[in-house]
Amino acid sequence: MDEVKDAQLMLALVSDNASGLVLIEPQSSDLQESADPSMPDFDPSSEDDSDSPFAYENAPDIVTFKSQSVRAPAMDFPQPADSALSPPEKPSTSSRFRKVTEEQLQSYQEMTQSKNTKKHTRWGVKILHDWHLETFNHNIDLSSVSTKELAAKLNQFYCEARPCKTPNEEYHKNTLKGIRAAINRRLSDLGRDIDIVNDKSFKTANKCLTGILKQRKKEGTSRPTNHKEVISKADLQKISAFLETAYSSPINLRLAVWYIIAVHFLSRGFEFHCQLERDSFEFKTDENGMTYACLTQESKRKNYQSRLDKNEVMADKRMYETQSTICPVRMLKFFLSKTVNSASNLFNKCVREALVNPTLEYWYTGKPLTQRAFVNFLPSICKMAGCQRYTAPCLRVTAIQIMNNAGAEGRQVMYMSGQRNVSSNKSYNKELSSNQENVANPMLSITEVENPASVNTETKGGDRVTNTRPLSSDVEIVPCALP
Known part of the structure; x- marks a missing residue:
């Protein structure tokens, strides 16, 4: 029991020390200096010490405390955080994602087209600008022109477009389609949500272009497409x-x-x-x-x-x-x-x-x-x-x-x-090779027989049936398959 009381006393002393009390070693001089002259002297050896708050049986050396007027430092105790909210992350000094400029974004978009494609786009748009300047005495602004106005002008442009060096001739059909594709690419580069090839607003203009090409075929002025020659x-x-x-x-x-x-x-x-x-x-x-x-x-x-x-x-x-x-x-x-x-x-x-x-x-x-x-x-x-x-x-x-x-x-x-x-x-596979031509020609020439075919009419089951067969038994048709 004595050990328990000693432990309880020490805990109490420590807790009191936290509130501003300082533990002092017991010295007689300190005890005398700290005594209040108005209070009666305290005799440790006195038997009548039951009223003392520090008195207990078999007490060891008396420990006295000297009060000091020391203010405890202010302490900021953390407030309890909301369990539903996670604490905000501290901003990192290193960025995870790379930053790009407007110039870099523009260069990446331009990389989708080859150098020759860009050159062809400028060529086709220049033809449209030259025609518009000659016809309306001012340039056309593809970045702001309305869809209705552009469709009407393209309808007229397809009919009036002519080569610069030979104005008496017509553009080749593939050239006209290439000019239309160049204008369409330019509109896409400008950020316009316009497709002059597939949009319904340009259906009339595309019909006019198709009609022009058909008219040239009818007149015999349409030039054929020259494909690359196959090496013999x-x-x-x-x-x-x-x-x-x-x-x-x-x-x-x-x-x-x-x-x-x-x-x-x-x-x-x-x-x-x-x-x-x-x-x-x-x-x-x-x-x-x-x-x-x-x-x-x-x-x-x-x-x-x-x-x-x-x-x-x-x-x-x-x-x-x-x-x-x-x-x-x-x-x-x-x-x-x-x-x-x-x-x-x-x-x-x-x-x-x-x-x-x-x-x-x-x-x-x-x-x-x-x-x-x-x-x-x-x-x-x-x-x-x-x-x-x-x-x-x-x-x-x-x-x-x-x-x-x-x-x-x-x-x-x-x-x-x-x-x-x-x-x-x-x-790439429109023309037949020489071997295929040699096989196909006999198949196409089997209709050229010396004797005309005989037509026999027979009656089978009340229905009249017409049978056509060659009179000569020497003519034999052998099916051939293209390799």
Whole structure:
């Protein structure tokens, strides 16, 4: 019990000390100085100490307290927060999201169109401005013109538009449609919610354009569309013979590698080749043990301006190795081995010494070719091969035509060529090949028989039936299927 009382006393002393009391060691001098002269002296040894608040049995050394007039410091105790509300987050000094300016936003929007598309847009809009200035003596403001007024003026513009150099002639039908598309792009760039091709407000103007084109066909003044020429089989054989000389010269090797890539991957435009890098191709082996090269990235092309990451592209466009002397996989590997390791692009300029001495280790520097340099690649191949002059679009048309003639499905051709719809594939497959013409002509000439057909009328079951058959038994119709 004594220990309990001692503990209770110490707790009371500590709690009193928190309110401004200071614990003082018991000293007789302090005890005498602190005594109030008006109060009777306190004798610790006195037996009559029952009235003292600190008196208890077996008390240890008496502990006295000296009061001090010390004000406790003010303390701000936190108020209880609402459990339903979470405390606000402190503002972070580092921003999570990147800030862009208006100029950057405008540049990102302009990147969706190629340089040639922007040039064509300016050309088509200029024609509209020139016509409006000549007709109404002031320019047209496409950013503020009303839809009704624009539809009425386009209806008149389609009828009166003429070329600048040859005003007596008419614009080609594709040129008129291109001008309309250019004006439509300009309206979209200005932020106008107007579509002059599909909106109902411009239905009358589009009908007028269709009527003009039909009238020209009726009058015989409509000019046909000139499609790119398909490379003939004889010229393909001459080009194939030229490819065999690829390992003897840096110029021939670079042209040959460009040719096989353009044929196997059906590239469109010259932007594709100038963006290829040394690691754009990967060499793999299929389940049959055949080695092939596949693209590991897609580059910006004429009809697709965005560029995908390497991990987002399917590696199904393959270029397989062959046992011939012009194996495309072996030629590509040899081409990479002749390029300096510091080069980042695939097609680079030649080392001048290698043009004279092909025995050098490296044939190509690390300086890439410009986009304009690829324009003359196929004409140079045709000149060295001794065949008719063709351009790069002819090579793409030829590759698609060969796939169609070989019986490839439309979706396969679309995937390899990058076409977006089936109608695009039809434009490359309008003409029949020579073999298809040879098969189709006998089928069309079976109506030309020497003897006329005999017409016999018979009666079967009360109904009259007319049978038509050739009199000569030598004429036999054999069904033929187009390959």
